[in-house]
Amino acid sequence: KLASRPLFIGVDGWGGHSIRADFAERMLANDGDSPRRKATFMTGDEFLYEMAWKDTEGMTRAQLETTDKIGIKDPTGLYGFGGYFAHKIVPWPEDNEKGWYGFKNLTIFRYAEVLLMYAEACAMTSDNDGLQYLNAIQNRAGSAHVSSALTLDEVKNEKAFEMWIEGVRFPDMVRWGDTDGIVNNGKNIPTTYDAFFKLGEPKHRLYVEYSNPNKGQTGFVKGKHEYFAYPKVAIDRNPNLQQNPSGL
Structure with a gap:
């Protein structure tokens, strides 16, 4: 799919763990260029010009814009991707042992989730003690937004950003009754293309098109x-x- 393998990827790349564009845009607005945001996903510009690609060391931005060594080479594009590229949980070379996925660490439970659960309990009982722990996560993450008040919405937003792709989002949405955002899952599937390869444009430009290949009932x-x-x-x-x- 890609012109070359990004050097930070240890095995095959992203597979199926793409990130929803609406979520990425919400996190960008909340976190800005925080270390957490950059560790969670890359924007299209970061994907093209900040990521290390094979045989591009020392190239300037102008050279990268016109080289065939970066970008999405396959004209069928990256199916399921909405212009953003997950960074979190992608295996790095040092994670790869014995020629395959030999992860050295397996996260079972994170302290951040403990703090968020406590903050949620405090928000539900009008106990402001949870604010300090919510703020502790935001400050550690380098988030542009640091909550000034403890509300359930503040906790929900923070947990979505902090715990993305860690297996807790769906149970949380069901528990909170916040499933309206997934009733149309399976519709309007994005595919990201590179106009340099797809359209023959002189410089790399990522763009997204949507399709509806799934028939019948989809979504929650x-x-x-x-x-x-x-x-x-x-x-x-x-x-x-x-x-x-x-x-x-």
């Missing part, structure tokens, strides 16, 4: 998808077990 359905289905083996072993609506 209230009253159906709040719970996972029971596996068939569980139903077989206990015929009195009533299947969740998601499995019907």
Whole structure:
């Protein structure tokens, strides 16, 4: 897909863990160029001109703009990408052992989530003690936005930014009843192209087009998808077990 492998990537690249453009734009507005934001995702400009590409060391910005050694070379583009590129959890070369994914560390639970859960409990009970812990995460992250008041919305936003792709977002949205933003998942799928390769333009320019390849029902359905289905083996072993609506 790419003109060459970015040097910071240890194995095959991004795979399927793209980042939603609307989320990336919200985090940009919240964090700016914080260390956390830059460790979470790259903008299109950062992807092209700040990332280390093979055989481009010493090139100026002007040279990079016209070289065929960077960018999205495949004319079919990067499917599922909306102009932003996830940085978090991409395996670096030093993470790659024995020729494949040999990660040295596996995160089970993060202290930041403990602080956010405490801040949420405080926000729900009008206890301002949680503000200091919410602020501690924001200050550590270098966020441009530091909360001046402890509200549930402030905690929700911070948890979305801090815990992206760590497996807690969906349960949180269901628990909070905040699933309206995912009812259209599976529709308007983005693909990012590079006009340098795709359109023959003289300089690299990323652009996004949208398509709707999925037929039928997609996205979150209230009253159906709040719970996972029971596996068939569980139903077989206990015929009195009533299947969740998601499995019907």
